[in-house]
Amino acid sequence: MAEPFIRIESIVKQYVRDTQVLTVLDGLSLSVEEGDFVALMGPSGSGKTTLLNLIAGIDKPTSGRIAVGKSEVSSMSEAALARYRSENIGFIFQLYNLVPVLTAFENVELPLLLTKMSRAQRRKQVELALSIVGLADRMDHYPRQLSGGQEQRVAIARAIATDPKVLVADEPTGDLDAKSGEEILILLERLNDEFKKTIVMVTHDPRAASRAHRLVHLDKGVLKEDIRAEGREVGLEAARSAVVS
Amino acid sequence: MKLIPLAFKNILRKKTRSILTMASIVLPLFVICILGTMIRTLEADPTGGKGMFRLIVRHKVSLANFFPEAYREPVKQMPGVAAITILNWFGGQYIDNQPRNMFQRFAVEPESFLAVADEITIVEGTAQDWTSDRRGVLVGSLLAKRYGWKIGDQFVLKGDIFPVNLELTVRAIFKAPDETSVYFNRTYVEESVPWAKGLVGTLWIKADSPDAVARLTRMIDERFENTPYPTKTETEKEFQNGFISMLGNVKLVLNAISLAIGLVILLIAANTMAMTARERVTEIAVLRTLGFPKSDILTMVLAESLILALIGGGLGLAFFSLMFPGFRQGLLESPMGGFAAGMKLFPEVLIVGFLITLAIGLAAGLVPAFRSAQREITDGLRQVA
Structure with a gap:
């Protein structure tokens, strides 16, 4: 049997605030298959975003092991982690976090500046990413000239520009109206189905979580519930029950 | 990047x-x-390097003290002296004592002066016009421009250190790094102020080599060390720095x-x-x-x-x-x-x-x-x- 793509083993993450030690993740273990679409749910402070950050390589565990593909993320140096993020991870933020002084094109081009691509190759790649998210005609627009939904689509184009294997999304619909949120979820589903991206998404929204293939419910830093979809999606009922419980 | x-x-x-x-x-x-x-x-x-070869001899005590003109001859005979001239600060007043009418006024020996002050170029009139007129004055072109002086114009300098009103005629205008001075014949001053006869404020010397500069500095002061009028000899640069140091x-x-x-x-x-x-x-x-x-x-x-x-x-x-x-x-x-x-x-x-x-x-x-x-x-x- 093939090894899972994301392997999290007995992860502990603690923060020290003054003299107090705060345990955010407490010996959590989790595996995610390649091409899976996982929703992380749980109340505030349950450790969802911390887990996402650890998978993305922007934070380090206090103890335990995280491996993504062939990368031993938990034991990497700062420089290696930066390289790992640029090559393997696409990050989607709740507040889009586009650079306001750059156009949509330039924002999407940012992660490609870390590759060895020529200017022409970069242009081609940016145009492709923007066309996937349906914004090929807005590439010269600045973030302030775009709606919230469009900004998030540009952010998704930026996340997929380097063709990473994993997309991590932190409340990607949290700042959007229902219609725009729905468009983003359709886009994420397409990236998962069509482009075989492994997606790990943190959300409070049962509607968003229902579109995932798997729902992982955290509470107080431990895995409380792990629901796998019987069909294509987890479904709204299961997602709602995870929120209630 | x-x-x-x-x-x-x-x-x-x-x-x-x-x-x-x-x-x-x-x-x-x-x-x-x-x-x-x-x-x-x-x-x-300010002399563009020419001052490197110039030495100034003054009274050891201060610039306000004079020494005898007789010092010139023994100095002139010293090896390394290419030219020597007398240059006395006249002071005085032009029009009034307002700052805008302040400029440097010197009583000099016209003939030898131009040999020592060789950065001066006469641009209007001639050296001959100036040296041959006892009341003639050589003026800097900037001053000439400021006051609208032309060749043949006359003006009066009212003396203070030397109690005489000098009636001067512009005979030549010069260009030099410093064009804000006037030079006139010291004989005119001495004839009007008898006590000033034979008194020297500074001797300006042009040395013939850098070696001579160092040697002469020592030689001149040693020569007059045990006289009633001991001297202090320094390069033009040191002389100027002395003025600046007076300002703190x-x-x-x-x-x-x-x-x-x-x-x-x-x-x-x-x-x-x-x-x-x-x-x-x-x-x-x-x-x-x-x-x-x-x-x-x-x-x-x-x-x-x-x-x-x-x-x-x-x-x-x-x-x-x-x-x-x-x-x-x-x-x-x-x-x-x-x-x-x-x-x-x-x-x-x-x-x-x-x-x-x-x-x-x-x-x-x-x-x-x-x-x-x-x-x-x-x-x-x-x-x-």
Whole structure:
């Protein structure tokens, strides 16, 4: 049997605030298959975003092991982690976090500046990413000239520009109206189905979580519930029950 | 280096703040360059090197004391003396004692004077016209321009040290590094003031080589050491520095002011960079999330600071270069005209101005750049801009 793509083993993450030690993740273990679409749910402070950050390589565990593909993320140096993020991870933020002084094109081009691509190759790649998210005609627009939904689509184009294997999304619909949120979820589903991206998404929204293939419910830093979809999606009922419980 | 274009765009993000910060560099740098030029002028040789070969002999006690004219002959015989002349400070008053009418007035021996003051070029009239007229006066072209003097014009100098009113006729106009002096025949003074006959304020000597300069300095003073009128011999440069030292440590004061201004610019630029970096904590965290290493972030923030400082500094230096001729002209027409005559656009002042700008750019950006690069990504992402 093939090894899972994301392997999290007995992860502990603690923060020290003054003299107090705060345990955010407490010996959590989790595996995610390649091409899976996982929703992380749980109340505030349950450790969802911390887990996402650890998978993305922007934070380090206090103890335990995280491996993504062939990368031993938990034991990497700062420089290696930066390289790992640029090559393997696409990050989607709740507040889009586009650079306001750059156009949509330039924002999407940012992660490609870390590759060895020529200017022409970069242009081609940016145009492709923007066309996937349906914004090929807005590439010269600045973030302030775009709606919230469009900004998030540009952010998704930026996340997929380097063709990473994993997309991590932190409340990607949290700042959007229902219609725009729905468009983003359709886009994420397409990236998962069509482009075989492994997606790990943190959300409070049962509607968003229902579109995932798997729902992982955290509470107080431990895995409380792990629901796998019987069909294509987890479904709204299961997602709602995870929120209630 | 990949984020340098972003550094340029970041400067345009808050245009008003960037413009104000640049302006806060432009004007103080202009003042620093003016002060630097003054310091450099104090250090420079206004004779363009010719003063290196000139020695000035005066009374050991002070310039206000005279010594006998008889000293000239033994000095003239010393090996290494190419030319020698007498030059007495006349003082006096032209029109009134207002600062605008202050300029240097000297009673000299016309024939030998031009051999020693060989940086002087007569541009109107002739040396012969001047030397042959006992009441003739040789005037600097700047003074001639200021007062509208032409060849043949007459003016009166009212004496104070020497109680005589000299009625002088302009016989020649000269160009030289210092064009704010007048020279007339000392015989005219001596004939009008009998007690002044045979008294010398300074002897000016032109040496024939650098070796002779050092040798003569020692020889002359030793020759008159045990006389009632001991002398002090020094190079023209040392002589001028003696005047400057009478004003106190001017260079130290000017340097201190320049340093204070430089520190103020640094604080303003550092404040701007700190604000800029603070406002973009989240954005910088996002760049690092995308995979940009710390070194790229450090370079970007530092580049922003440098670009801002260099644009401000470049404008400041350009402004100074443009304004300098007018500034110098204004000084030339003031009582500081003699000093301003030695002022010029010194390349080293512009280079130091550029280096100050560079240092300010680096120093102002260093702390915000390190902080931005070192901040944990998760802390940056948590911060709401």
